[in-house]
Each structure stands twice: as structure tokens, then as C-alpha cells.
Amino acid sequence: MILRIVISNPVSAKEVLALQIPSYTVEAKLIDCYDIPALKDSVETLQKCGETFFGYYEKEMLVGALSLKIQEGVIDIHRLIVHPDHFRKGIAKQLMNFVEAEIEDVHTIIVSTGSKNEPAVRFYLNNGFRNIGELQITETLFITKFMKNVGSLHH
Numbered sequence: 001m002i003l004r005i006v007i008s009n010p011v012s013a014k015e016v017l018a019l020q021i022p023s024y025t026v027e028a029k030l031i032d033c034y035d036i037p038a039l040k041d042s043v044e045t046l047q048k049c050g051e052t053f054f055g056y057y058e059k060e061m062l063v064g065a066l067s068l069k070i071q072e073g074v075i076d077i078h079r080l081i082v083h084p085d086h087f088r089k090g091i092a093k094q095l096m097n098f099v100e101a102e103i104e105d106v107h108t109i110i111v112s113t114g115s116k117n118e119p120a121v122r123f124y125l126n127n128g129f130r131n132i133g134e135l136q137i138t139e140t141l142f143i144t145k146f147m148k149n150v151g152s153l154h155h
Contacts (some may be wrong), residue, residue, distance in 0.1 A: 002098045005053035005065065012132040015062045020046075023081035027071060031114035033141045038079065045084060051078050054098060056091050064091035066099060077111040080120075097129055100150055108149055115142035 002028035023145050024038045041049075047069070063086040067079040077099075082091045100109070113120040115134055120143060125131070129146035136142050
């Protein structure tokens with residue numbers, strides 16, 4: 001079941017953080033960089049991030065989440081996280097499909113991931129995104145940016 005998360009609620013923010021840390025720890029290992037901002041988040045920083053969160057719940061437990069900001073018809077996905085115990089169950093795809101179907105008046109979705117995070121890169125390419133460039137963050141860390149045109153799904 002996918003529900004909107006009220007991230008300003010400290011209990012909800014704590015649940016997201018408990019999901020985010022193990023998820024981004026896996027990415028940190030994949031990209032060999034532990035200096036990921038999401039690993040430094042706290043309940044307070046999540047509450048103040050200004051993102052809209054949606055959670056995937058299994059038996060009332062948060063096992064996946066997606067956060068985004070919308071500006072001028074563009075959905076900017078900031079986090080797409082799944083608990084490592086629930087990888088490869090299609091949760092990320094269900095969250096992405098939910099956002100595409102439920103959010104109105106958008107024409108584009110953008111997202112970034114660590115270039116060495118092959119499962120994430122493959123996920124975005126397999127879900128209709130195209131690689132629009134790479135950004136060098138540090139000497140060893142590269143981020144790949146993806147974009148998907150979704151047209152105006154709702155009028």
C-alpha cells in the first residue's frame with residue numbers, strides 16, 4: 001500500500017530515516033563513497049527538507065519511500081529508497097508508477113544516482129528514463145542524471 005508520508009511528523013521522519021540509512025549504506029558500498037548527504041540526515045533535517053514523501057507499506061511497516069519536489073511541471077525525485085531486506089520485489093517500480101499516475105500537470109521527471117550504482121542506473125533505464133549526463137562531484141564520485149518525458153498525464 002502506498003500512502004503519503006507527513007514528514008513533519010517526528011514519528012514518520014524517524015521511520016523514513018530508519019529506512020533511508022540502510023538503503024543508502026548499500027549505495028555507499030556500491031559507489032565506494034560514504035560521504036552521501038542522505039547518510040548524514042537526522043529526523044530534524046528530514047522534517048525540514050521541503051520534499052513530498054510517499055511510502056510503500058507492507059503489513060503497516062515502511063519498506064520503501066520516494067520523495068520529490070515539483071517545480072514548473074517537473075518532478076525532481078530526491079530519494080527512491082527501499083529497505084535492503086525488500087530489494088527486488090518491485091517496490092521502487094510501484095512507487096515510480098504511483099507518482100507518474102497520481103501527480104497531475106507534469107511533463108518531465110528527473111532523478112540522479114551514483115554512476116557506479118549499477119542496479120539504480122539499470123532501473124532508471126529500464127523504466128523509460130534516458131541518461132542526460134554525468135556530473136563529477138569529487139575525484140572519485142560521479143553522479144548520473146536521468147530524465148523521462150511523461151507528457152501531461154492529467155488535464
